[in-house]
Amino acid sequence: xxxxxxxxxxxxxxxxEFFHENQASIDTPRGVSTWVNEDRAKVxxxxxxxxxxxxxxxxxxxxxxxxxxxxxxKVISRIGKLLKETT
Amino acid sequence: xxxxxxxxxxxxxxxYRQELFDRLKKSLSFRRQEECFESSIEPTFWWLVEKPNPxxxxxxxxxxxxxxxxxxxxxxxxxxxxxxxxxxxxxxxQKRAIVRFACPQGLYGFAYPIAQGDKLYGFxxxxxxxxxVSDDTLNIFATFTDAIVREVQKEVELSKLYETIRPRxxxxxTVHTVHRLISSTLDMNELLPRIVRLSLQVIRANRCSLKLxxxxxxxxxxxxxxxxxxxxxxxxKIAVGKWAPGKAVKYGRPIKGADYLAVPLIDEDVIxxxxxxxxxxxxPFSDFDQEIMMTLAEQAVxxxxxxxxxxxxxxxxxxxxxxxxxALDTRAPGAxxxxxxxxxxxxxxxxxxxxxxxxxxxxxxxxVLHDAGQVTVPSEVLTKPTKLTGKEFKIVKEHPAKGVEIIxxxxxxxxxxxxxxxxxxxxDGSGYPKGIRKDQIPLGARIMAAVSAFEAxxxxxPYRPPMTVDQAVAEIKNNSGTQxxxxxxxxxxxxxxxxxxxxxxxxxxxxxR
Numbered sequence: 001x002x003x004x005x006x007x008x009x010x011x012x013x014x015x016x017e018f019f020h021e022n023q024a025s026i027d028t029p030r031g032v033s034t035w036v037n038e039d040r041a042k043v044x045x046x047x048x049x050x051x052x053x054x055x056x057x058x059x060x061x062x063x064x065x066x067x068x069x070x071x072x073x074k075v076i077s078r079i080g081k082l083l084k085e086t087t
Numbered sequence: 088x089x090x091x092x093x094x095x096x097x098x099x100x101x102x103y104r105q106e107l108f109d110r111l112k113k114s115l116s117f118r119r120q121e122e123c124f125e126s127s128i129e130p131t132f133w134w135l136v137e138k139p140n141p142x143x144x145x146x147x148x149x150x151x152x153x154x155x156x157x158x159x160x161x162x163x164x165x166x167x168x169x170x171x172x173x174x175x176x177x178x179x180x181q182k183r184a185i186v187r188f189a190c191p192q193g194l195y196g197f198a199y200p201i202a203q204g205d206k207l208y209g210f211x212x213x214x215x216x217x218x219x220v221s222d223d224t225l226n227i228f229a230t231f232t233d234a235i236v237r238e239v240q241k242e243v244e245l246s247k248l249y250e251t252i253r254p255r256x257x258x259x260x261t262v263h264t265v266h267r268l269i270s271s272t273l274d275m276n277e278l279l280p281r282i283v284r285l286s287l288q289v290i291r292a293n294r295c296s297l298k299l300x301x302x303x304x305x306x307x308x309x310x311x312x313x314x315x316x317x318x319x320x321x322x323x324k325i326a327v328g329k330w331a332p333g334k335a336v337k338y339g340r341p342i343k344g345a346d347y348l349a350v351p352l353i354d355e356d357v358i359x360x361x362x363x364x365x366x367x368x369x370x371p372f373s374d375f376d377q378e379i380m381m382t383l384a385e386q387a388v389x390x391x392x393x394x395x396x397x398x399x400x401x402x403x404x405x406x407x408x409x410x411x412x413x414a415l416d417t418r419a420p421g422a423x424x425x426x427x428x429x430x431x432x433x434x435x436x437x438x439x440x441x442x443x444x445x446x447x448x449x450x451x452x453x454x455v456l457h458d459a460g461q462v463t464v465p466s467e468v469l470t471k472p473t474k475l476t477g478k479e480f481k482i483v484k485e486h487p488a489k490g491v492e493i494i495x496x497x498x499x500x501x502x503x504x505x506x507x508x509x510x511x512x513x514x515d516g517s518g519y520p521k522g523i524r525k526d527q528i529p530l531g532a533r534i535m536a537a538v539s540a541f542e543a544x545x546x547x548x549p550y551r552p553p554m555t556v557d558q559a560v561a562e563i564k565n566n567s568g569t570q571x572x573x574x575x576x577x578x579x580x581x582x583x584x585x586x587x588x589x590x591x592x593x594x595x596x597x598x599x600r
Contacts (some may be wrong), residue, residue, distance in 0.1 A: 022257050023378075024289050028267070031260045059285065061271035066264045068288045071315050073367060 001049055003079065007086055011038050016055060019069040020079055022087045026059070026068040055079065104208045106243050107236075108137045116235045124228060132215045134198075136176065146172045151215050156192065167191060176210055183207075184209075185229045187220065195219045199229055201236055225239050241414070261289060262382055271389040273397040273443065279311040282361065282387045287313060289383060290348070290376050292363040297387075298325070298332055299352075299359040307332055307360060332360040341381060345371040350380040352388045360453040361387065401448075404499045416464050428591045429542045430454045432582055436534045439578040445502065450531045453506035457535055460490025460507070472549040484519045487511055506531035510539060513570045525572075533572040537563055537579050540570070545592070554582075556592055 003030040006012040019025060027035070033043040047067050050056040054075060059066040070076060111117055112135070121133055132151045146169045150156050156168035171190060179186040179198045187197045196214025200207055211232060230332045265285050272278050279297050287295045294314040298307035309322035328337040335342045335355045342349045346366075349588065352359040361371035361384055366372065430451060437450050461469060464486055475483065490507045494500045508531035516524030518536075528536075544559035554562065560583050567576035582588055 022254070024261065024291050025257050025286065026261045026264045026268075026288055027257075028264055029580050031264060035257065035260075057288070059268050059281070061268055064264075064267055066268045066285075071287070071291070071367060 001053065003055065003082065006050060006053060006055070007082055009046070011036070011042055012049060014038060014082055015043065015046055016079060017052060017083065019056065019067075020076070020083060023069045023076070026066045028064045028066060032067060088135065100206075102246075103243065104137065106246070107208055108135065110239045110242055111135070111201075111236065111591060114235060114239055120228075120231050120235060124224075127224065128213070128216055128218075128220055131196075131213045134210070134212050134214065136210040136212075138209055139180065141173070141176065141209075141437075143169055143173070146429055154192065154215065156190075164191075175212075179210060179212075185225050187225060188214075190214065197225055197228075199232055201232075203236075203240060231600070258524045262379075262386075265289065265383060266386045269386060270393070272390075273389070275310075275394045275398065278390055278394050280313070282383075282390070283311040283313050286361055286363055286380065286383055287315065289379055290363045290372075291367045292365060293367060294363050294364040296332070296364075297359060298362075299391075300336060302356075307336060310359075327588060332362045334361045335362070341377050343372050343377055348372040348376060348380055350377070350384045352384050352391065354388050354392055358388065358391065397589070400499075405452070405455075408452055411459065412455050415459060426542055426592075426595050428588060428595060429538055431543070431591060432579070432588060433534055433538045435582045435585070435588070436533070436538070436575060436578045439581070440530060440534070440574070442530065446531065449502040449506060450534065452500060452503045453510070453531055453535055454538075456490065456494060456500070456503065457507050457510050457539060458486065458490065459493050460486035460488065462493070463489040470549050474550065484511070488520055497505070505529040505534055508532070510535040512536065514572045515569045518570075528572075533575050537571045537575050540566075541579070556589070 006016060015032060018035050022035075026030065029040055029044040029047055032047060033040040036043065047056060047058075047065075051058045051067070054072065055070055056067045057070060059068070096593075125131060134149050136145065136149070138145060147165065149172065150165065152169055154168075156164045168190065171188075175186055175188045175196075175198050179200045183202055185199045186195055187195070189195050194214065195216040195218065196212060197220060198210050198212035199207050201211055252352045268285060269278060269282055272569055283295045284298050286292075286297075293316055294312070295558065296312040297310050299304075299310050301308050305327045307325050307327060309324065312322055325333050327333050329346050331344065331349040332340045335351045336359070339351055339353060339357050341351070347362060347364045349360050349362040351357045352361065361380065363372070363376075363380065433450055433454050434447055435448050442450065461483075464482055468475065468482060471479070487508050487510060493505050494507065495504060506529060509528050511523065512518035512521065512523050512528045512532060512538070514525060514533070516530070518521050539561050541563055544562060545556055547553040560580070563571060563576060563579060567573045571579075
C-alpha cells in the first residue's frame with residue numbers, strides 16, 4: 001500500500017486526516033476509532049497499515065499500543081498537499 | 088480607542104452572525120418557507136440583510152434590477168428608496184416585530200428582525216409585492232421564521248460546542264494514553280527513554296532530554312535524550328541552577344523560552360527535569376505546551392517513583408534470597424551458593440528462548456534457590472563420600488518439593504515454584520518428582536536442569552573429582568533428547584562457545600571443592 005492508496009481508502013483517509021489535524025495526539029485504537037467513528041477492528045488494521053507506511057509511529061506496551069503522527073516534516077507536508085489535492 | 092475585550096467580543100459576534108446567516112441560507116426549511124410564501128403572495132424579492140445596521144451601500148445592492156429605483160439615471164429615486172428601506176429596518180429593529188410597508192412606487196413589502204434576546208443580527212423580508220399582504224399571512228411568516236431561526240441558532244451553538252469540546256477531549260485522551268504507556272513499565276532503562284519520546288511527540292519538538300538530580304553532587308545527570316534531527320544525542324551533566332533545566336530544578340517551576348521549555352519533576356522534592364527544545368513548526372513554546380508538559384511531568388514522576396520503588400523491592404528480595412542461600416550454605420559449603428557462571432548461562436539461554444523480563448527474573452531467583460530443599464537432607468548424606476543408598480537417594484529426591492515448602496509463603500517467589508519443583512525432571516519423563524516429560528516441564532526448569540547438571544559435573548564432589556568444562560559440555564550434548572531438552576542443549580552449546588562465559592568459568596575456583 002502507498003500513501004496515495006491509503007488516501008483512497010475511506011478509513012485510512014479519516015485516520016490520516018485526524019492525525020494531520022491533531023498532530024500532537026497519541027491514542028489507542030479504541031480512542032482513534034471514536035474520533036473517526038469507525039469499527040475498532042478495522043481501525044486497528046488501518047493503523048498498522050499506516051505504521052508500515054511511516055505515516056504513524058506505534059508505541060507498543062504489553063497492555064496497548066499508542067499511535068501518533070510521524071515527525072518527518074517531509075512526509076507531513078506531502079500528506080498536507082495530497083489531502084488538499086484530493087478533497 | 089476601542090478596548091481589546093470589546094474588539095474581541097465584536098469579532099466573535101460578527102463570526103457568529105456570519106455562521107448564522109450562512110446556515111440560514113443553506114437551511115432547507117428556510118428555502119421551503121420562501122417557496123410556500125411566494126405561491127401565496129405573488130412573485131416577490133426576498134431580502135436577507137446580514138447586519139443589524141446596514142450601510143447605504145448594503146441596501147443599494149438590495150434594490151431589484153427590474154425596479155425603476157435601480158435605474159442609474161434616477162439617482163434621486165434610488166436614494167429615496169434606500170432611505171425608505173433604512174427607515175423600515177430601523178422601525179422593525181425598534182419594535183422587534185414585523186413591519187409592513189408600501190414603497191414610493193406603489194409596491195408592498197415587509198421586514199422582520201432576526202434577533203435573539205437583546206441581540207439583533209439582521210433582517211429578513213420581502214418586497215416588490217404587487218398586493219398588500221394580510222396580517223394573518225405576516226403572523227404566520229413571523230412564526231415560521233422564528234422557528235427556523237431558533238433551529239439554526241441551535242445548530243450553530245452545537246457546532247461551536249463541538250469545536251470547543253473536541254480538541255479538549257482529544258488532548259485529554261492523549262494524556263490518558265501517555266499515562267497508560269508510561270505506567271506500563273517498571274524498568275527505568277525502558278521508562279525514561281519512553282517518557283522522552285512521548286514528550287517529543289506530544290509537544291511536537293525536535294529535542295527532549297530527561298535529567299535526574301544527584302542531590303549529593305548538586306548535579307543533573309542525563310538519563311535519556313532524543314534529538315530527532317541527529318542520530319546520536321549528547322548526554323551532558325549540568326549543575327543545579329545552570330541553564331534552563333538547572334534553573335527549573337533550583338526554583339521548582341517551569342522555565343520557558345522561545346525555543347526551550349524545562350519542567351521540573353516534583354515529588355516531595357525535585358527529582359529531575361524534562362526539557363523540550365525547538366518546536367517542529369518553529370513556533371515559540373506556548374502556555375498550552377507548558378500546561379501539557381506539567382501534566383506529563385506529574386505522570387512521569389509517579390512512573391519514575393514506582394520504578395524506583397520496584398527496583399528497591401527487587402534488591403531487597405534478591406538480597407533476602409542470597410542471605411537465605413548463604414545461611415543454608417553453612418551446612419554443606421557449595422551446595423547452595425551458585426557459581427556466577429551458572430546464573431549467566433541460565434539467563435543467556437533464557438534470552439535465546441525469548442523469555443520475557445519477568446520470566447528471566449524468576450529464573451534468576453530459581454538459580455539461587457533451586458536447591459533450598461536440601462536443607463532437609465541430613466548433612467552426612469549431602470557430604471557422603473561414597474555412593475548413596477536407595478533410602479538416602481529417596482531423601483535427596485524429596486528436596487525439590489521441600490524447597491517449594493520453604494519458599495511458598497514468599498509471594499514474590501510464586502513464579503519461581505514451578506522451576507524449583509521440576510528442575511530434576513528429565514525430558515524423556517524419567518526424572519523426579521512427577522516424571523513429567525517434554526513441554527510439560529516448565530521452560531525455566533528445563534534450562535535449570537541442563538545448567539545445574541553442568542555445574543554439578545564441573546564441581547568437585549566428596550565422591551568424585553570434577554570434570555573439565557569440555558567433558559561436561561560433551562556429557563550434556565550426549566544426553567540431549569533423553570535427559571535434556573534438545574532445544575535447550577542447542578542454545579547451551581552456543582552459549583558455551585562465548586568467550587566471556589569461558590573466561591568466567593576459568594576464574595571460578597569451585598573445581599577444587
